[in-house]
Amino acid sequence: MNRWLHTAASLCLGVLCLLPLGARAQAFPDHPVRLVVPFPPGGTTDILARMLGNALGTEWKQPVVIENKPGASGTIFSEQLARTPADGYTLMVTATHHVINPALYKNLRYDSxxxxxxxxxxxxxxxxxxxxxxxxxRNQINSVADLIAYAKANPGKVNFGSAGTGGANHLSGELFKSMTGVSMVHIPYKGAAPALNDLLGGQIPIMFDSVPGVLQHIKAGKLRALAVTSLTRSAALPDVPTMDEAGVKGFEATAWFGLYAPGNMDPKLLAKISGDVLAALRSPSIQEQFAQQGALPGTMTQPEYASFVNAEMDKWAKVVNDAQITIQ
Structure with a gap:
């Protein structure tokens, strides 16, 4: 009897393997999915990934396991993902770093x-x-204008932290320096959370970070928000002016976060996963959760997003090269 069951199971597995790719894509997933964040826990990427993972777990009726694999601005796990089977069971949520890293790291062991x-x-x-x-x-800084005045009076004595060299929050600081003429020192960390801890502890005085990563600390009075970097105010911080309103005219630096899989994914499986993600992002629950964090859910179709990623790589390569930013 046991031998018969073993034979039957083997035959069933063989039949599943012979199913057309479209049928296998529709059956996805039939076991837990890994959703990897290549940064430490607690940062914005981690927060958003966990919200998305919960929604996808409900949709897929399979556990979506969040794993944090930090290192070298996300490049260490990116290299691992590039060598992982494109079966949909290992996915990565990462930040703008992914499209900036090719310009920063000259010897990446993968093709972005x-x-x-x-x-x-x-x-x-x-x-x-x-x-x-x-x-x-201590220094009577209540506005962006106050910070600029203080930094100009104390050149090179104001440090600003970031999640790592070349990331969106680092480049926000570099843009601020270039547009205001102040001299500040960049202090890179291995992720947004360690930088934030030092900001809260007073080891660094200022930082550009995404709204979701610092919102709870602003509301608790542990941090003071001077300005947001978009051209319109954030719904999560309606009383905080934009950098443009605060006097730095035309300043704009918005971060974004994306989902990636290994290359050469079957188009039907890709359509299945991207469609499920967009459906999750349209759900009232995710809309509310993201709004509370000051984040706008993505709305691009998969081809639109792929085109956007390529354009972003070109844009940030120029910014990095023009600013002569290098990895320390």
Whole structure:
């Protein structure tokens, strides 16, 4: 009897393997899915990935397991993902770093355009310039204008932290420096969460970070928000001016987050996963959760997102090269 069951199971498995790709795509997933964040826990990428993972787990009726695999601005796990089977069971949620890294790292052991499949844009969020309240009170910094005046009076003595060299929050700081003429020192960290911890502890005085990553600390009075980096105010911080309103005219630096899979994914499986992600992002639950974090859910189709990713690589390559930014 047991031998008969074993034979029957083997035959069933063989039949499943012979199913057309479209049928197998529709059956996806039939076991847990790994959703990897290539940054430490607690940052914006991690927050959004966990919200998306919960929604997809409900849709797929399979566990979506969040794993944090930080290192080298996301490049360490990106290299692993590039060598993973494109079966949909290992996916990555990462930040704008992914399209900036090719310009920063000259010896990446993967091809950023060929070795990944751009599945869906998860969210777009403005950064916000935040200051440690003790530093602000001690130096009478209550606005962007106050910060500019202080930095000009103390060249090279104001440090700003970031999640790592070349990331969206680092480039926000570099743009601020170039547009205001201030001299500040960049302090890169291995992720947004460690930088935020030092900002809260007073080891660094200011930081550009995404709204979701610092919103709870702003509301608790542990950080003071001076301005958001989008051209319109954030719904999560309606009383905080834009950088443009605060006097730095035309300033705009918005971060975005995306879902990736290994390259050469079967088109039917890609359509299945991207469609499920877009459906999850349209759900009232995700809309409300993202709004509370100051994030706008992605709405691009998969081809639109793939085109957007390629354009972003070109744009940030020029910014990095013009600013002569290098990995320290």
């Amino acid at each position: 355009r060929k070795d990944f499949t751009a599945v869906a844009q998860v969210a777009a969020v403005p950064n916000v310039l935040v200051v440690n309240p003790d530093f602000a009170a």
